[in-house]
Amino acid sequence: MSVLSDIAELVQKGKAQEVADLVNQALAENISAQQILDEGLLKGMGELGVRFKNNEVFVPEVLIAARALNKGTEVLKAKLVEEDVKPIGRVVLGTVAGDLHDIGKNLVKLMLEGAGFEVIDLGTDVPADKIVAAVGEYNPDIVALSALLTTTMAAQGDAIKALVDAGVRDKVKVMVGGAPITDAFAKEIGADAYTEDASAAAEAAKALIA
Ligand code: B1M
Numbered sequence: 001m002s003v004l005s006d007i008a009e010l011v012q013k014g015k016a017q018e019v020a021d022l023v024n025q026a027l028a029e030n031i032s033a034q035q036i037l038d039e040g041l042l043k044g045m046g047e048l049g050v051r052f053k054n055n056e057v058f059v060p061e062v063l064i065a066a067r068a069l070n071k072g073t074e075v076l077k078a079k080l081v082e083e084d085v086k087p088i089g090r091v092v093l094g095t096v097a098g099d100l101h102d103i104g105k106n107l108v109k110l111m112l113e114g115a116g117f118e119v120i121d122l123g124t125d126v127p128a129d130k131i132v133a134a135v136g137e138y139n140p141d142i143v144a145l146s147a148l149l150t151t152t153m154a155a156q157g158d159a160i161k162a163l164v165d166a167g168v169r170d171k172v173k174v175m176v177g178g179a180p181i182t183d184a185f186a187k188e189i190g191a192d193a194y195t196e197d198a199s200a201a202a203e204a205a206k207a208l209i210a
Pocket of ligand 1: 053104196197199
């Protein structure tokens with residue numbers, strides 16, 4: 001079995017330290033950070049997601065797997081993020097109100113930082129008024145919003161409306177993403193950009209501030 005399929009399997013078993021060790025081993029074998037992410041860490045979480053949907057595993061197992069995945073991305077971060085680079089822009093990032101999913105958001109953060117952005121991470125379950133307050137406090141170039149549930153995607157629109165109502169919509173670009181989000185939905189709520197994955201999010205952010 002290859003180191004990448006071992007990583008995918010150990011993510012599903014929630015073995016955080018073993019995952020971190022194997023990520024280090026894969027880097028030592030000159031496997032690219034992107035490949036480790038896609039074919040190891042995310043593949044494992046994707047497979048677990050199918051078992052979660054089929055009621056073969058439940059919330060505790062998924063939480064433990066998420067912790068293992070995060071531990072693996074921490075190891076990759078050193079590789080993906082260049083140190084001592086002057087920020088090219090500032091992003092306020094968060095998962096919207098009612099939504100606790102943060103793995104995709106954390107990947108977006110990693111990729112944005114890798115692309116040279118300073119990222120203010122507001123965390124999960126972030127209400128619209130907190131996003132407006134963060135725009136006032138941090139004066140970001142971009143607000144980036146994640147949503148993973150069909151029941152919380154509307155909160156991205158609520159956040160944009162709150163920015164309009166507060167008179168600060170024109171000061172920032174807004175990017176949205178997350179599994180249920182589509183380009184059509186992003187346009188409908190008045191976002192400036194939608195991307196399907198975290199790497200594309202970093203590219204889109206660079207284009208937005210160009
Ligand atoms: Co949740 N969950 N979950 N869950 N969970 C999903 C999303 C679900 C699809 C599972 C399923 O039924 N198949 C389903 C949603 C159904 C729907 O709405 N259509 C679901 C559900 C129903 C729920 C609960 C309601 C379950 C319950 O309690 N009965 C509950 C809701 C809690 C809440 O938020 N209020 C819940 C809870 C949880 C856990 C807490 C157990 C855990 C989250 C742990 C954590 O995040 N720390 C969890 C997990 C892990 C999942 C699955 C298994 C994996 C999600 C994930 O992290 N994927 C997921 C099933 C699945 O996706 N296969 C599922 C990996 C991650 C890298 O992908 O976040 O999509 P993703 O990010 C992608 C892109 O979307 C994109 O980039 C990333 C890739 O590069 N992206 C952006 C994300 N944000 C972006 C922002 C951008 C651009 C791109 O620009 C700003």
